[in-house]
Amino acid sequence: xxxxxxxLLVCIPQFATAQKVWTLQECxxxxxxxxxxxxxxxxxxxxxxxxxxxRLFNMFPSLNASGSYNHNYGRSVDPxxxxxxxxxxxxxxxxxxxSVTLFNGFQLQNELKKSKLDxxxxxxxxxxxxxxxxxxxxxxxxxxLYNKEQLTAAxxxxxxxxxxRDRTGRLVESGVLAEGSLLxxxxxxxxxxxxxxxxxxxxxxSVLTLAQLLELxxxxxxxxxxxxxxxxxxxxxxxTPNEIYDMAYDQKPEIxxxxxxxxxxxxxxxxxxxxxxxRLTAFGSLGSGYSNQTLQPDGDPYFTGPLPTGxxxxxxxxxxxxxxxxxxxxxxxxxxxxxxxxxxxGLSLSIPIFNGFSNQTNIKRAKLLYAHTKYSSDxxxxxxxxxxxxxxxDAVAALNRxxxxxxxxxAMKESFRxxxxxxxxxxxxxVDYITIKNNLTKAESDLLQAKYDFIFxxxxxxxxxxxxxxx
Numbered sequence: 001x002x003x004x005x006x007x008l009l010v011c012i013p014q015f016a017t018a019q020k021v022w023t024l025q026e027c028x029x030x031x032x033x034x035x036x037x038x039x040x041x042x043x044x045x046x047x048x049x050x051x052x053x054x055r056l057f058n059m060f061p062s063l064n065a066s067g068s069y070n071h072n073y074g075r076s077v078d079p080x081x082x083x084x085x086x087x088x089x090x091x092x093x094x095x096x097x098x099s100v101t102l103f104n105g106f107q108l109q110n111e112l113k114k115s116k117l118d119x120x121x122x123x124x125x126x127x128x129x130x131x132x133x134x135x136x137x138x139x140x141x142x143x144x145l146y147n148k149e150q151l152t153a154a155x156x157x158x159x160x161x162x163x164x165r166d167r168t169g170r171l172v173e174s175g176v177l178a179e180g181s182l183l184x185x186x187x188x189x190x191x192x193x194x195x196x197x198x199x200x201x202x203x204x205x206s207v208l209t210l211a212q213l214l215e216l217x218x219x220x221x222x223x224x225x226x227x228x229x230x231x232x233x234x235x236x237x238x239x240t241p242n243e244i245y246d247m248a249y250d251q252k253p254e255i256x257x258x259x260x261x262x263x264x265x266x267x268x269x270x271x272x273x274x275x276x277x278x279r280l281t282a283f284g285s286l287g288s289g290y291s292n293q294t295l296q297p298d299g300d301p302y303f304t305g306p307l308p309t310g311x312x313x314x315x316x317x318x319x320x321x322x323x324x325x326x327x328x329x330x331x332x333x334x335x336x337x338x339x340x341x342x343x344x345x346g347l348s349l350s351i352p353i354f355n356g357f358s359n360q361t362n363i364k365r366a367k368l369l370y371a372h373t374k375y376s377s378d379x380x381x382x383x384x385x386x387x388x389x390x391x392x393x394d395a396v397a398a399l400n401r402x403x404x405x406x407x408x409x410x411a412m413k414e415s416f417r418x419x420x421x422x423x424x425x426x427x428x429x430x431v432d433y434i435t436i437k438n439n440l441t442k443a444e445s446d447l448l449q450a451k452y453d454f455i456f457x458x459x460x461x462x463x464x465x466x467x468x469x470x471x
Contacts, residue, residue, distance in 0.1 A: 012261045024141050027214060030128050031137045041126040048122040052115040057107050061100035076148055087293060095287030102282055102347075105274025108184050114267035121260035127253035133213070135463065138455060140210040144224050146452040147203040150445065154196040157441055161189040164437075167424070176426040188434045225308040231454065236461035237396060241389040248464045252384060265373040267365070272366040275359040276352060284345040290336035291298035298329040395457035398450065405443070405450040412436075412443040 165185040211219035306320035
């Protein structure tokens with residue numbers, strides 16, 4: 001009993017997960033959160049944000065510390081006493097240095113502005129990819145719903161064909177119909193069963209496509225919620241494509257991204273022009289050091305002598321003199337730091353005179369990039385207008401197709417009812433009956449497909465108008 005209980009604990013969560021029903025909103029949110037392209041674009045946006053901070057910090061003064069410790073052997077010069085010595089010298093030095101750019105043709109300021117524009121463009125690029133993923137998920141979601149209804153219709157047709165075969169068999173046995181009618185009915189049933197298999201395959205493929213858009217490892221157990229299959233508000237069809245474009249112009253992220261990229265390219269031109277100006281930099285440093293050979297007197301002096309000075313009198317006698325001597329000890333570290341302390345401040349001016357025409361080349365390249373970016377912005381606007389025009393035309397065509405399919409299905413339904421009564425009375429052969437039935441099946445399939453296509457086309461127009469994707 002305990003083993004059965006543990007088995008249920010393991011299986012119940014898996015069964016619950018497999019039976020999860022996804023709404024369109026859940027699909028869109030999950031895809032946006034897990035889609036690899038969205039994640040990659042989000043990282044690109046973070047990189048742009050980090051670059052913006054870097055450009056801001058470049059305007060601050062720099063501050064650097066350095067230090068060194070040396071052992072010198074053999075004959076060398078003490079770096080602090082400047083005396084020659086053959087003793088081992090242990091010395092060290094350390095310093096702080098700082099510099100700040102006072103003027104460089106406003107390049108730092110323009111680089112900061114450009115980085116802000118690049119960051120904003122990257123944010124809207126992320127929104128654009130998110131919108132594309134959302135539309136693709138919505139289309140795949142609708143395709144799953146359509147294929148589910150197609151499978152249901154196919155199963156209904158198999159059930160109807162089974163009933164027709166049984167009824168035909170009874171009519172053949174009673175002598176009302178010829179035996180060939182039963183063979184036709186069997187053939188019709190086999191064709192409908194094949195149609196059911198094809199509908200099931202189409203459903204499985206559409207579910208797999210949706211699962212791949214959601215970045216799921218497999219499509220097992222993925223089920224979608226069937227919303228009300230009603231035709232949504234058709235107010236968008238009352239607007240012209242240009243009116244929808246005017247509404248989308250201020251909202252669509254690709255337009256905003258294109259505008260920021262043009263402004264960024266314009267700042268690139270200003271940055272390149274800044275290279276023609278002089279550069280003024282202020283700098284300063286603070287340093288000190290020590291050496292183990294730096295000595296200082298230890299205690300009071302003492303006198304010895306007289307000792308020869310090396311000089312002689314006119315008579316040739318050696319000149320003697322008293323000599324003052326000291327005891328020496330190593331100068332303490334803190335005293336050496338104070339004694340060797342040095343400071344410096346200054347200004348550095350660099351004037352570009354000739355650099356292989358690099359500045360002129362950079363300016364020309366920046367101007368060409370600016371022109372290229374403007375054309376890209378114009379192309380983005382035209383592509384948006386074309387997309388809206390195409391979406392509007394598709395929606396109108398879908399409406400006409402749906403209206404025609406609705407009328408055709410109603411007419412075929414009435415025709416089939418009349419045909420079915422004639423067939424039951426033995427006034428119609430099986431070939432004509434199957435033909436009318438197939439025509440009704442096609443009309444129902446066409447109506448179903450036209451309805452979902454019309455719903456999606458309307459949602460695309462609503463999406464361009466800034467409305468959320470919801471059913």
